[in-house]
Amino acid sequence: MQHESGRRISAIILALAVLALIAVIYITVGERDQLTPVEYVVREALRPLQVGLSSITGWIGNIGRTLGNLSTLIHENHALMREIAELRAENVYLGEQRLENLRLRKLLAFQDKIGYRTLAAEVIARGSGGWLNTLTVNKGACDGIEKDMAVVSCEGLLGRVVSVTANTANVLLIIDPRSAVGGVVQRNRCLALVEGDPGSPGMCLVKCLTMEPDLEVGDRVLSSGLGGIYPKGLIIGEITEVIPGEYGMGSRARLEPGADFARLEEILIILDSSSLPDVPEFRREAH
Amino acid sequence: MKYWILGAMSVLIVAVGTTVIPHISINSIRPDIVGSFVVLMSMLSGRQDGVFVAVITGFLEDMVSGQYLGLYTVTRLIIAYISGVTYQKVFQDWVLVPIILVFVMGLAGGCIQVFLLASFGMPFGSFWTVLSTVIFQAMYSALLSPFVMHAIHRSTIWIRRTSESRKSL
Numbered sequence: 001m002q003h004e005s006g007r008r009i010s011a012i013i014l015a016l017a018v019l020a021l022i023a024v025i026y027i028t029v030g031e032r033d034q035l036t037p038v039e040y041v042v043r044e045a046l047r048p049l050q051v052g053l054s055s056i057t058g059w060i061g062n063i064g065r066t067l068g069n070l071s072t073l074i075h076e077n078h079a080l081m082r083e084i085a086e087l088r089a090e091n092v093y094l095g096e097q098r099l100e101n102l103r104l105r106k107l108l109a110f111q112d113k114i115g116y117r118t119l120a121a122e123v124i125a126r127g128s129g130g131w132l133n134t135l136t137v138n139k140g141a142c143d144g145i146e147k148d149m150a151v152v153s154c155e156g157l158l159g160r161v162v163s164v165t166a167n168t169a170n171v172l173l174i175i176d177p178r179s180a181v182g183g184v185v186q187r188n189r190c191l192a193l194v195e196g197d198p199g200s201p202g203m204c205l206v207k208c209l210t211m212e213p214d215l216e217v218g219d220r221v222l223s224s225g226l227g228g229i230y231p232k233g234l235i236i237g238e239i240t241e242v243i244p245g246e247y248g249m250g251s252r253a254r255l256e257p258g259a260d261f262a263r264l265e266e267i268l269i270i271l272d273s274s275s276l277p278d279v280p281e282f283r284r285e286a287h
Numbered sequence: 288m289k290y291w292i293l294g295a296m297s298v299l300i301v302a303v304g305t306t307v308i309p310h311i312s313i314n315s316i317r318p319d320i321v322g323s324f325v326v327l328m329s330m331l332s333g334r335q336d337g338v339f340v341a342v343i344t345g346f347l348e349d350m351v352s353g354q355y356l357g358l359y360t361v362t363r364l365i366i367a368y369i370s371g372v373t374y375q376k377v378f379q380d381w382v383l384v385p386i387i388l389v390f391v392m393g394l395a396g397g398c399i400q401v402f403l404l405a406s407f408g409m410p411f412g413s414f415w416t417v418l419s420t421v422i423f424q425a426m427y428s429a430l431l432s433p434f435v436m437h438a439i440h441r442s443t444i445w446i447r448r449t450s451e452s453r454k455s456l
Contacts, residue, residue, distance in 0.1 A: 010334075011368075014338075014364065014365075014368050018361050018364065018365065019363060020357075021357035021358075021360050021361040021364070022361060022403070023357075024357035025355050025356065025357050025358050025361070025403060025407060026407060027356075028354065028355060028356040028357070029355060029407045029408065035353060038350065039350045039353060039356075042346075042347060042350035042351070043350060043351060043353075044304060045351075046298070046301070046305075046347065046351060049299070049302040049304050050302050050305060053303060053306035053307055054303050054306045056307075057306055057307045057310050061310055074378065124456070175376045
């Protein structure tokens, strides 16, 4: 009985509280100019807790979003890496094109200067093993290339064509010990024979053909035109070392070729050296 | 001691409800985690404790919202009082019990809020829009109720142990 009355009292209290609260709602329906002190204090008191929870939630949300986007990010990363690799390759290719352009421009200028009818060719292979100083170029009999045609570059004489197929030609370089070029020392017009130096790869040996040899370090040696293969006046190289002969007179010398054989990429093949006996322009350049 | 802890839990749940819960809203509808807390507290600890947390949480929510003061207190108070009927009368360990209770009380609480707000001139959309929102919110709250129940259960065990150890001292 007592329990029943207690329940009734609590129900009445609840009903009164609800009515009172509805009255409060009614009073606070409209927009108010300012908050009550209680509202103000409660909000300020809850603020640190809300700020802390918001920060934690934001942090967890960020991690969740990152994890959610992980597979997209991985795909994106792979795609970007691929794109970077492609762009790098393209960049290298464009750089190569630019350098080739510069080389070809130089070669073209040289072609104009040299005065002979020439044909530009690209080096497609080199003698393997380092013992055979030969080059293979991408022009052959179909392009008018014949055996014993002289091969030059902007830096000087390179060698001669030794064999030809329809679309390729093999060039024996002047640094090969099998090669011999008739030369002339520019300073004293002393005739010499320039051969590949078997003792020093990449160098040539100058053998003076006159009775009174006079070779000095720094002497520039040009092609003499004798022998009918190489035109006269092409730079062969510069003497770097005089090898003393009998009575202390220098009859032999070591010569560093003008051309850099290791980096050759484009060359010029002289098609008709016999028609023009001299290369005045080029010789002037050599001076 | 017990009421201090219940008060602290109420403060925490209101803070979570106003900061964390908005992040898990679906189509702008968020679960009423405070309502779930009040209902489950009534079911697990009885009407007295339920009404206590209802007053605390409702008051805090009213203070935070700044409008229609008393709306949340009334709603929480009513659902806490009704939920108190289930105290020691339902098999609490069955997972569907809190889900069903929170869903039903969520519907009731939502309807009370809509009724009161509409009575005081708050404009609403169509009846079906309001009803679907109330139902969806009640469902969402019900789905989360096992987690809330677990948290309350752990807390009540802790409160009981703490009270017992203080008494023995």
